[in-house]
Amino acid sequence: MTTQTTPRTDRTALVAPYDAVLLLSFGGPETTDEVMPFLRRVVAGRGVPDERLEAVAEHYYAVGGRSPINDENRRLLADLSAELAARGIEVPVIWGNRNAEPYAAQALREAAERGIHRVVAVVTSAYSSYSSCRQYREDLAAAVAEAGVDVVVDKIRPFADHPSFGATNADLLVAAVEPLLSAGRRPHVLFVTHSIPVTMNETSGPPDAGGRLYERQHEAIGAGILAEVDRRLGIRLPGELVYCSRSGAPHQPWLEPDVNDRIEELAAAGVTDVVLQPVGFVSDHMEVVHDLDVEAAATCERLGVRMVRIPTVGRAPSFVAGLVDLLLERAAQARGEQTVPPVWSPMTQVGPRPSTCPAGCCPNPRAPRPALCGRD
Numbered sequence: 001m002t003t004q005t006t007p008r009t010d011r012t013a014l015v016a017p018y019d020a021v022l023l024l025s026f027g028g029p030e031t032t033d034e035v036m037p038f039l040r041r042v043v044a045g046r047g048v049p050d051e052r053l054e055a056v057a058e059h060y061y062a063v064g065g066r067s068p069i070n071d072e073n074r075r076l077l078a079d080l081s082a083e084l085a086a087r088g089i090e091v092p093v094i095w096g097n098r099n100a101e102p103y104a105a106q107a108l109r110e111a112a113e114r115g116i117h118r119v120v121a122v123v124t125s126a127y128s129s130y131s132s133c134r135q136y137r138e139d140l141a142a143a144v145a146e147a148g149v150d151v152v153v154d155k156i157r158p159f160a161d162h163p164s165f166g167a168t169n170a171d172l173l174v175a176a177v178e179p180l181l182s183a184g185r186r187p188h189v190l191f192v193t194h195s196i197p198v199t200m201n202e203t204s205g206p207p208d209a210g211g212r213l214y215e216r217q218h219e220a221i222g223a224g225i226l227a228e229v230d231r232r233l234g235i236r237l238p239g240e241l242v243y244c245s246r247s248g249a250p251h252q253p254w255l256e257p258d259v260n261d262r263i264e265e266l267a268a269a270g271v272t273d274v275v276l277q278p279v280g281f282v283s284d285h286m287e288v289v290h291d292l293d294v295e296a297a298a299t300c301e302r303l304g305v306r307m308v309r310i311p312t313v314g315r316a317p318s319f320v321a322g323l324v325d326l327l328l329e330r331a332a333q334a335r336g337e338q339t340v341p342p343v344w345s346p347m348t349q350v351g352p353r354p355s356t357c358p359a360g361c362c363p364n365p366r367a368p369r370p371a372l373c374g375r376d
């Protein structure tokens with residue numbers, strides 16, 4: 001028997017019509033001098049009080065001014081390149097951010113100089129909301145305009161409901177919970193995500209779909225992960241969704257409960273073990289290492305509650321492979337092929353999201369701005 005192998009050049013055709021992959025992320029500071037300019041850029045025009053900015057700056061100064069996020073993305077970029085190469089797909093992977101160097105505009109300008117004309121963006125954000133989806137689409141429009149280049153940019157769909165994201169998160173929880181159960185402990189699971197303004201949650205998703213898609217996606221992934229723990233370990237753990245990193249003006253309502261407030265309540269109700277799983281994020285950046293590993297850990301310490309923090313999907317091979325599957329799915333769609341976008345089975349009620357967002361999806365809470373990868 002001989003094995004049929006596809007020639008390398010043919011496999012590179014799987015990513016056509018794209019001639020580069022753009023890793024698009026939030027960005028973070030790398031030195032103390034970069035901290036305040038970074039924070040001012042993040043909150044420009046958002047009405048976030050100075051006291052909040054000064055408090056957040058301290059989180060960054062406490063780690064020498066260097067957020068982990070850029071290094072996480074450098075490693076993810078290397079892993080994406082390696083996964084593409086392992087599949088015989090030869091395509092450059094470039095990197096651009098919203099809030100820190102290398103900015104998306106820089107990345108596109110350099111890409112255009114290398115003769116790149118059509119790019120697929122892999123965004124490091126899984127869920128649907130203005131901050132986590134449309135704002136990146138606006139970033140892309142602004143980056144193309146600022147760079148003044150003739151580059152077409154598409155992006156992968158929001159992937160909270162993709163099998164690789166759900167299954168990788170479930171694997172991570174199972175691995176962490178197993179030794180706790182063996183030790184006779186019965187942890188309470190807190191799925192953690194970034195709080196957003198209540199109104200931003202209400203308008204998240206397509207205009208005709210009932211809103212609250214951000215919250216519904218998180219509720220569904222949490223329920224799916226708990227069902228997977230039950231299936232594999234034979235135990236129905238208690239679990240719920242909580243929020244971290246509330247920002248904004250004090251009078252503006254944001255999603256609650258805050259992770260620390262909820263730990264207080266659980267401790268008062270007699271809970272002695274909590275497991276925190278940051279399903280809202282894809283890497284262990286500042287919102288995770290500060291808000292959970294420092295703040296929530298201190299809350300637990302004070303209350304005598306034992307805490308285990310689960311890693312984010314980060315560079316898990318199954319997650320990286322999923323991102324490559326997603327960008328190849330986008331390429332097939334761009335070639336006009338019929339695709340059946342896979343959905344993690346517990347999330348069929350909320351997914352899949354389309355690769356091209358419908359008009360009015362996850363609207364900008366302030367003034368509308370031009371956005372790519374959508375119908376408006």
Ligand SMILES: CC1=C(CCC(=O)O)c2cc3nc(cc4[nH]c(cc5[nH]c(cc1n2)c(C)c5CCC(=O)O)c(CCC(=O)O)c4C)C(CCC(=O)O)=C3C
Nearest residue numbers: 026028042046056067068069125131132194247285286287
């Ligand atoms: C939904 C969402 C995600 C997840 C999706 C995604 O990943 O995109 C996310 C990620 C992140 N948020 C981050 C950092 C910050 N977010 C802030 C402020 C805000 N976030 C918001 C939402 C989100 N944010 C919102 C509605 C605001 C209010 C201001 C505004 O309307 O825009 C502020 C301002 C100061 C403050 O915290 O008040 C900072 C410093 C970092 C970088 C961490 C690092 O440096 O390692 C990351 C990955």
Ligand SMILES: [Fe+2]
Nearest residue numbers: 194245247287
């Ligand atoms: Fe944020």
